[in-house]
Amino acid sequence: xxxxxxxxxxxxxxxxxxxxxxxxxxxxxxxxxxxxxxxxxxxxxxxxxxxxxxxxxxxxxxxxxxxxxxxxxxxxxxxxxxxxxxxxxxxxxxxxxxxxxxxxxxxxxxxxxxxxxxxxxxxxxxxxxxxxxxxxxxxxxxxxxxxxxxxxxxxxxxxxxxxxxxxxxxxxxxxxxxxxxxxxxxxxxxxxxxxxxxxxxxxxxxxxxxxxxxxxxxxxxxxxxxxxxxxxxxxxxxxxxxxxxxxxxxxxxxxxxxxxxxxxxxxxxxxxx
Amino acid sequence: xxxxxxxxxxxxxxxxxxxxxxxxxxxxxxxxxxxxxxxxxxxxxxxxxxxxxxxxxxxxxxxxxxxxxxxxxxxxxxxxxxxxxxxxxxxxxxxxxxxxxxxxxxxxxxxxxxxxxxxxxxxxxxxxxxxxxxxxxxxxxxxxxxxxxxxxxxxxxxxxxxxxxxxxxxxxxxxxxxxxxxxxxxxxxxxxxxxxxxxxxxxxxxxxxxxxxxxxxxxxxxxxxxxxxxxxxxxxxxxxxxxxxxxxxxxxxxxxxxxxxxxxxxxxxxxxxxxxxxxxxxxxxxxxxxxxxxxxxxxxx
Numbered sequence: 137x138x139x140x141x142x143x144x145x146x147x148x149x150x151x152x153x154x155x156x157x158x159x160x161x162x163x164x165x166x167x168x169x170x171x172x173x174x175x176x177x178x179x180x181x182x183x184x185x186x187x188x189x190x191x192x193x194x195x196x197x198x199x200x201x202x203x204x205x206x207x208x209x210x211x212x213x214x215x216x217x218x219x220x221x222x223x224x225x226x227x228x229x230x231x232x233x234x235x236x237x238x239x240x241x242x243x244x245x246x247x248x249x250x251x252x253x254x255x256x257x258x259x260x261x262x263x264x265x266x267x268x269x270x271x272x273x274x275x276x277x278x279x280x281x282x283x284x285x286x287x288x289x290x291x292x293x294x295x296x297x298x299x300x301x302x303x304x305x306x307x308x309x310x311x312x313x314x315x316x317x318x319x320x321x322x323x324x325x326x327x328x329x330x331x332x333x334x335x336x337x338x339x340x341x342x343x344x345x346x347x348x349x350x351x352x353x354x355x356x357x358x359x360x361x362x363x364x365x366x367x368x369x370x371x372x373x374x375x376x377x378x379x380x381x382x383x384x385x386x387x388x389x390x391x392x393x394x395x396x397x398x399x400x401x402x403x404x405x406x407x408x409x
Numbered sequence: 410x411x412x413x414x415x416x417x418x419x420x421x422x423x424x425x426x427x428x429x430x431x432x433x434x435x436x437x438x439x440x441x442x443x444x445x446x447x448x449x450x451x452x453x454x455x456x457x458x459x460x461x462x463x464x465x466x467x468x469x470x471x472x473x474x475x476x477x478x479x480x481x482x483x484x485x486x487x488x489x490x491x492x493x494x495x496x497x498x499x500x501x502x503x504x505x506x507x508x509x510x511x512x513x514x515x516x517x518x519x520x521x522x523x524x525x526x527x528x529x530x531x532x533x534x535x536x537x538x539x540x541x542x543x544x545x546x547x548x549x550x551x552x553x554x555x556x557x558x559x560x561x562x563x564x565x566x567x568x569x570x571x572x573x574x575x576x577x578x579x580x581x582x583x584x585x586x587x588x589x590x591x592x593x594x595x596x597x598x599x600x601x602x603x604x605x606x607x608x609x610x611x612x613x614x615x616x617x618x619x620x621x622x623x624x625x626x627x628x629x630x631x632x633x634x635x636x637x638x639x640x641x642x643x644x645x646x647x648x649x650x651x652x653x654x655x656x657x658x659x660x661x662x663x664x665x666x667x668x669x670x671x672x673x674x675x676x677x678x679x680x681x682x683x684x685x686x687x688x689x690x691x692x693x694x695x696x697x698x699x700x701x702x703x704x705x706x707x708x709x710x
């Protein structure tokens with residue numbers, strides 16, 4: 137290929153990428169600028185704020201500060217529980233031979249196609265009967281239970297990629313299957329667990345459906361419900377709304393940026409094989 | 410002891426003990442509520458009164474006669490098609506372009522992926538602002554380049570509200586497809602690409618004949634997740650338009666939520682949910698079956 141042609145192609149590639157990068161960045165940039173603008177400046181979308189108007193953040197925090205902490209209190213334990221349950225279910229399914237294991241695995245996988253609407257009404261009454269309506273513990277239980285299919289799928293495939301010789305050697309040395317799981321397999325699977333933890337953090341932090349169905353007050357309402365109410369009110373104050381939105385975005389965004397590599401590795405090494 | 414009653418060995422006992430809790434959760438939170446919803450869908454109930462009235466299949470029949478219901482079904486199917494094609498195709502394009510060794514690769518990678526990490530409600534809040542009819546970014550930019558006449562009431566016009574929502578969702582989910590494809594491309598051994606180049610293949614041919622077939626594991630993940638997300642779609646639509654204006658952007662999940670928790674028509678809402686489950690099963694079951702089979706086969710090799 138001639139050099140000039142190659143150069144032209146590189147320039148074209150770069151141009152297309154830059155155009156897309158601008159499209160991808162623009163909404164976030166505009167939202168950030170808006171969050172620092174005073175009300176009269178809001179109508180000039182493309183201008184820079186004349187000064188940093190922190191009152192938006194103050195207003196946002198007064199309105200949703202509590203829900204932000206609820207989100208943290210829901211997400212952290214629920215992520216830990218859901219990856220643990222996925223590992224506990226994935227382990228036997230990765231090692232069982234014969235049709236019963238396959239059947240259980242297939243059954244659990246079908247959970248992935250279930251739209252949550254089919255469980256929503258009975259779940260609402262079930263959680264009320266259990267006395268867990270509008271509680272943070274109730275949200276842990278629900279997020280853990282509905283994570284079973286995906287987390288099992290993910291961890292089972294990850295465990296299946298761990299060399300079986302390790303398992304057989306441990307058993308010959310007199311290690312029990314349960315001890316092998318806790319002492320050897322789990323510590324050897326940190327990259328898979330980390331990847332799943334990131335996926336689950338996003339899923340649980342970002343959840344709206346379970347949260348609007350099962351919470352009703354500041355006792356357990358997470359930030360997503362607050363923002364949804366905020367955004368759909370008749371007179372939307374975009375300054376505080378953008379401030380609240382950006383704050384709600386930060387934890388998961390930071391987690392992904394920090395652990396991007398292990399996310400990709402886990403996704404392809406585990407589920408992708 | 411007869412052989413049938415033989416105690417299972419230690420490994421089997423461990424397996425059963427490990428599976429007990431996950432299976433119990435699955436039965437309690439998936440199977441029981443699904444059966445309960447199907448039962449509920451055959452009744453008329455407001456959620457409060459002590460007794461439900463048996464109506465048989467009437468909820469299902471009534472829905473079939475409603476334009477509102479059909480509109481939501483069509484929207485759901487359109488979303489599946491859209492999610493399978495647009496974010497997936499755009500993600501593949503960006504991954505393939507970036508894989509050619511462009512300077513500033515990590516900056517592009519982060520920018521393309523960033524929107525995927527944010528909550529659906531944040532997507533809704535941000536895009537309501539972008540689509541604001543008089544001062545939003547979209548209208549402002551169109552006016553700036555002299556195309557102000559093309560500006561629309563992006564979320565208020567039933568004819569275009571779905572396209573507006575799809576634009577926001579494409580912005581949101583393309584990053585996932587992009588990252589999975591990009592990682593997949595990086596996993597392809599360079600010898601394969603080199604060999605094709607030495608044989609005289611153009612980059613275009615190399616991509617479609619060599620790279621793309623080797624990307625199959627990435628493709629199957631992206632397509633499966635897109636279809637599942639499309640069937641479960643609720644958050645973005647609810648937080649952006651609540652299904653409006655005049656139900657035009659409603660998907661089945663939003664309609665079900667409105668019927669159940671807005672109008673307390675629990676039976677009717679359950680019937681909507683059963684239809685959604687059936688639609689989802691028809692579209693996604695082959696994928697689940699394929700995934701459960703494929704893993705077994707790859708281990709047998």
